[in-house]
Amino acid sequence: MTELSKKEQLYALIRANPFIAQQEIAAELKLSRSAVAGYIASLVRERRLLGRAYVLPDNRPILCIGAANLDRKLRASGTLAMGTSNPASAIESFGGVARNIAENLARLGATVALITAVGTDSSGRALLDHAEELGIDTRGALKLDDAGSGTYTAVLDKDGQMVVALADMALYDRINPAFLGLRQQQRATSSLIVADLNLGIEAIQTLQQDAARDGVDLVIVAVSEPKMERLPASLQGVRLLILNEGELAARMKRVLHSEEELGAACAELQAQGAQDVIVTLGARGLLFTSPGGGIERLEAPPAEVVDVTGAGDAFSAAVCLSLQGGSELALACRRGLQLAALTVACVDTVCPQLAPESFGALIQA
Known part of the structure; x- marks a missing residue:
């Protein structure tokens, strides 16, 4: 050579x-x-390079870090019977919390990048190709020759409510501090970072420390109760934590019987370092921390439920895009609830009808 x-x-x-x-x-x-x-x-x-890569302030992307899976949804045709075979219909699509948030953001017109891990298999190639077709920058992805791409299989009842889900996501442990160090410049030049808890605790700690150092807002999105153990004890550097009431109870290691107890738990998370917290309550709406130190409540808008898969990711995407634009958390939550309502009425994990004008059509006040 x-x-x-x-x-x-x-x-x-x-x-x-x-x-x-x-x-x-x-x-x-x-x-x-x-x-x-x-x-x-x-x-x-030779002036063929002008120095390190920089991104103009008006085009800095929202950077999503975490899972990108092949999703399989099995929906029972009738009442589910345990311990036996059930008639069902199957749908296969692209998923993963970070990837779903990135797709929602891209369809809403945001500049988006995705750091994830995939195998060098057909699923991994398809995941990245689909993201790139949507305009998502996947150049920071980790491609593994010795691992298969992640999979998520959800079993839904006849009404579209999730009964159980099985996830094969061990490869995301490879997004470790050493790998994140290779993507430090990309992270530092992002307008906002949103990470899911498919990442390991050391990776989350690295993101917290670097976000605080670089002055980049960090949003952490919980993915399940078992994975709450990946959330560090200190939440310093976390601009916003989004989780549901079960995940909050798992973090607190106690049952939370009332909204007053949920609010008190949010205050504990703020004492641990998180600037703000959102607790989603499903069809009952949500709670979020207010600037005065209290807790505010929002009801969920009416929605025709076809499939709840992906609703939380749509909610997180609208919240993140609102925060990036400088909106207050109350407005961000209202927009998130509206987008979640649109998503549960759609059979797809990410509603394909979303477009840049969709975000403008969400509640403005």
């Missing part, structure tokens, strides 16, 4: 992903870090 071809290959890698780390370039081209630095310096002298 000639010196010229090595430099041109390096230049091609940087053009394809301006956020690529020198360590990744070195591994890809089988070069030392010092050799990579030398080639980069040469390209800067």
Whole structure:
């Protein structure tokens, strides 16, 4: 391999992903870090590179970090009977909390990037191709040769309510502090980061510390009661925590019998460092922390329920897009409830009818 071809290959890698780390370039081209630095310096002298990648302030993306799965939904045709076979219909689609939020955001017209982990299998390629077709920047994704892409299988009753779900998501543990370090520049130049708790506790801690250092708002979205153990004891650096009442009870390690107890638990989370908290209550609406230190309540709008899968992710997307635009949390929650109502009335995990004008049509006050 000639010196010229090595430099041109390096230049091609940087053009394809301006956020690529020198360590990744070195591994890809089988070069030392010092050799990579030398080639980069040469390209800067030639003015083919103008320095490190920067994103203009008016186009900084919302960065979603977490799961991107192949979702399978099995809906019972009649009343479910345990311990035996049940007639059902099956739907396969793309899912994962971070990916779902990213798709909602992209369909609503936001600039979005996604950091996730996929296998180098057909499912992984399809997941990334679909995201890129929507305009989601997936250049920061981790592609694994030794792991299959994540899967999520949900069993729904005949009314569309989830009965049980099974998730194969061990590969997201590979999004660890070392890997996140390779994506530090991409994270630092984001307008807002939203991470799901499919990430491990050390990865979450890294995101907290770096978000505080870089001045980037961090939103953490819970995914299940068992995974609440991945939420660190200290919530310093968390702009907003979104979770449901069961996940809040799991965090508190006690049953929360009333809305007063839910509100007191939110205050405890704020004492642990979270700036704000939203507790979703399903069809009953939600609770959220107010600037004065109290708790406010919003009712859910009427909705025709076809399938509840993805409603929480739609809610989180509308909240994040509102916060990025400078809206107060109360308005963000109202928009989130509206988008969740649209989503539960749709058979798809992310409503395909969403468009940039959809966000403008949500409640404005």
